[in-house]
Structure formats: structure tokens, C-alpha cells
Amino acid sequence: MSAPPGTLSTLALPSSTVTNTRVGSGDVLRVTVFGQPDLSAEVGVNDKGILTLPLIGGIDVSGLTTSEISAKVADSLRKGQYLKNPEVSVEVVQLRSQMVSVLGEVSRPGRYPIPGHMSVLELLATAGGLTAQADQTVTLLRRKNDKSLVTSESDVRIPILLGETSATERTPLDVELNAGDVVYVNKKKLFYIHGEVNRPGSYPMEQDMNVMRAISLGGGMTQRASQRRIYINREMPEKGVQEIKAKLTDPVLPGDVVYVNESLF
DSSP, X not given: OOSOOSSOSOEEOOGGGSTTOBOOTTOEEEEEETTOGGGOEEXXXXXXXXXXXXXXXXXXXXXXXXXXXXHHHHHHHHHTXXXXXXXXXXXXXXXXXXXXXXXXXXXXXXXXXXXXXXXXXXXXXXXXXXOTTEEEEEEEEEOTTOSSSOOSSSSEEEEEEOSOOTTOOOGGGGOBOOTTOEEEEEEOOEEEEEESBSSOEEEEOOTTOBHXXXXXXXXXXXXXXXXXXXXXXXXXXXXXXXXXXXXXXXXXXXXOEEEEEEOOO
């Protein structure tokens, strides 16, 4: 995308990229009636979705594609007996109504126009891809008035797993984005391992993480380690940090600190 991304409220695009997008309030269109420069104009769509053109006056274009608007303008010129066989072209000069946002751990967060059709995966690519700190889970936020997805909540929150696992639901990656959608890329969740392991430090969470896997990621136990003296320090709601005696098969949660004590003998 040639236009600089970011938090701009409008992005001017080459007409070829938005030749058949849906139009809404605030968009600026270039209407060309071939051979009739006096009937051609570059005009904005008002807050009621009305486009006002020479001779024709106001026409409702809200939600129509540029090709549908072209046909509507040509029909109005024909019915008004201004031209017998008008040829009309409509291009989007500024796209303000069909915007989506991508936030969080992407290279270029901000607001982007929807050039016709765009999926979650295409939006992430347009935003420069994920950062090194990105989690494998993104969240699509959508207003409740969308009927294409069913939810009992006031707003739609769709968690989408990007990694290739048995639990991955990839279908939402292909969901077509609507104006006003927000895609949030979560920051990578970490756990920590310290004590008698060869590579203490922080590590990204994996699905079904347990103590044995955590120790493996930490390079395994040192010769001084005790398998019977492993503890997890875990932040508990309203209780603060709690120390839990752990077995190798116990689960490890995001934010946990796994500590492997040395043997007493």
C-alpha cells in the first residue's frame, strides 16, 4: 500500500485499488461522464449518504459499490433525458467510511481502508505483519449489529489462533472485515523459570504447558536440582502471589514463575 499507514482518518488511494468498494458518508468520489466534462465532478457523500451531482441533484449512494453508483447515475441521466446513452465511471478519491483498525503487536498499527474485500489475515499483512513480541492469538472485535456471526454477548469478540495446532480455528482468518472492525494482536504471554536449571529466564507460553515442558525449555535440571522441590509462584486474584508445590505434570499458566530448588543431599 503506497499511502503511509498510521492513525490518519483518511487515506487517498489509487483508484484501481478501490474501483468497486462500498461507499458511505464522508467518502469523496470522482464521477466522470465521458464526453461531458460539465457533468463530471469530484464530490463528497454527505452524512445522510447523499451524493449531489450537476443536473441530477441528490442521489442516495450509501452502501452501494462504485459500479452500482455508475449505473445509478447513468440511469438518472437517461431518465432525465439529458443523455441517451451515458457512459459513467465512478472512482473513490478518499475512503473515509470503510475503515478498520489494527492494534497491538503489528509493525504498523493504525486505521486502514477496506479496498473492496479484506480478511483478517490480509489486514495483518497490510499492517506489516506481526512483531517479535506478538502472541499467536489475535482478537477480532465487532459490533453486535453484524448478523454474519452469532454471539450472545453485546459485542462480538472472536479469538483467532494463528499457530498450526490441533486446536487452531483458522476459519475466522478468512472472515470478511466490516467497517468499524478492530483487530487486536495480543502481546506474547510469558512464564519464567529460575533456580537449578541450565538456562533460567523467560519463555513464551505454549499450549498445554506443564512443569516438565517448562524445565525442558529451560535447558533441563542441573546436577544439583531436586525433582521433589519444585515450586510455582502464581499471582492469584485478590490473594497476591501464592507459592504452590508442583509436580512435573502440573500445568504452567501465563505469568507463572517456576523455581527448581537444589537437593538437600
